[in-house]
Amino acid sequence: MNEPAVYVVAVGTDLPGPPISNADLGKRFGGTGVWEQWAQTYIGTHHRHLARDLDTGEVRYTLADMCSAAAGRALAAAGVTPGEVDLVVLGTSSPDLLMPATVNVVADRVGIDGVPTYQLQSGCTGAVQALDVAHKMLLSGRYRTALVLGADSCAKHLDVHTDPSKLRPAEQVNGMLFGDGAGAAVLRTEPAPGAAHLRHVELRLVGAGREPGQVVAWFGAGDGPPTAPVVEDYKAIEDQVPAMAAGTVRRMVDALDWADGDVDYLLPPQLSGRMTARIVEAMAVAGAQEISCVAELGNTGNAVPFFQLERLLPRMAPGDRAVGVAIESSKWIEAGFALEAV
Template sequence: MNASGGAVSRSGGRSGPVLLAGVGTALPGAPVDNAALSRLLGIAPEWMETFIGTRTRHFALDLDGGTVRWTLEDLCTDAADRALADAGADPDDVAFIVLATATPDALMPTTAALVADRLGIDGVPVYQLQSGCSGAVQAMALASSLLVGGARGPKPVGLVIGGDVCSKHLDLRQDFREMPPSQLVNYVLFGDGAGAAALSRAPGTARAVLSRADHRLSGLGSAPGQRVEWFGQADRHSGRPAVTEDYKAVEARVPVMAQEMLDTMLDTLGWPAESLGHVLPPQLSGRMTERITRGLRQGLEWEEVSCVAETGNNGNALVFLQLERLLPRLAAGGRAVGIAIESSKWIKSGFAVEATG
């Protein structure tokens, strides 16, 4: 790990670079389209498509009755199971777990510890990072450093998990006609889900090389762009909304931060921009991601890998959903850069992937 928060995959000794051995994702239930949300919220589906651009999303709760059907623990366990299966690995191979989320089921015990228990994993380090959309990249950076630093085991696997259940903050009992647009839009933008990746340095296990994972705080002196509250017994009736977001600040700052992160990744790796085959842009909403992608492209021919228009903004799951779409497309010699921007206190993050062989 360097001072800027970057982790680099390094070769040496009997171990090679950090490898993406497997990826898995989990989305709760059937997709919820704009027509279904329109009936609930009283917003025209045409408005959602035109201004938000997210067509479907998945919710862990039942929109009709408000019953929670999946917890974050459930989704993360499913995604981790699928990542290990994709890697041809067993829970006994896992040397450590790093889980990133902004919406844990509880403050204690951690979701990471509960997922480890569900998977039958014991006696290994288990970390949980509290962060928004950049958390998945932070988790990959930490996992890469742990593997390079000598994680123990005959063929150690680092299990990286990210997920969020945003719908736990949505109150379906309200009169949505009285809700201000700044809060109403959260019901359209966000969704729930989880993803996971099995990282390894064992030869012959790779679907791709994780060449770098980097994250940097970029909010010195700036007001947070997003705040997610935690309510205790003393302040749960304070009247504060559970989630607030400064959408004007997000629209102004995220495209700039995304370009900065892309430039930083290319400069650090020494990759010419023309060598990129794919870019995984920040996933805010369908329309916002389209705008960011146009700004990043600058006449280059790389292919965009996005998911948010179908999955909704499900926070720490997004990077893994993008990776799942990327890997089958990554031809021999192919290079890709992913970018995730977190508006909470303005964190920019990025990662680089290369095809093996």
């Protein structure tokens, strides 16, 4: 009898609106040349997509809008109907509402009903947590097909009427780092052409006794108390994430008994263009081809792994192996997953 296995069959993504360059941000908030040069030199991210209009402040796309579009594309690419989906899992740090859960709004929109749904509240490891839940449930033998989503929108934390010169450096960094987006993957217990075997999912909290690297409040910049809704210790993140990512990839390779050089593709954390380069260097996965998207899309939080997977799957030949890593700084979580093309 064959051992149970789970396969990533197809991926779909969605971005809100046109790309916004560093020059666009500089033009909107003043100091075009200085802003653009600083962003290019210290952040290394060139574009991002935002759900909020920079001129009016209007939120034009909700998280449910983006998730529904990504889910529809993933299902279509997989050739799976909504009625064939046995469970839905969403990882996000920025749901549209406390209730109803965004995952249930999305399921309704794409025509899924009568199945278990789960919404995981988490930062950058939420997508891997969603993969982990779906992976375990599919391996149980009770379910055949899962729709897994990861999405985030920083729109609620962007006050387009603010004077950036009055913001602390950490708040200015957040404005450059993050973008909005959503991703979805169809997981099944049967292989299909172009699918990848989800060999391993790694997830562990390592935050005991450590101060949070990021705190996000339950309000946005324009509708809450007169304090910053997002507080980030970027220096701590810069110091700690590379080593955490390196340890995560090493544990996964060891768990799978893969030798050095067996990894063909590396999907590293996507903090920023500059930070990702440092992280990849620390991970030291010799010979692996890097799959990154942060320079063009910004840090899209829980959507990141799906944008990476969307680029990865068409490139993988049978037998190719890939490792993805995500690190969450809010209370320090290490996460990752490993794939092998069938």
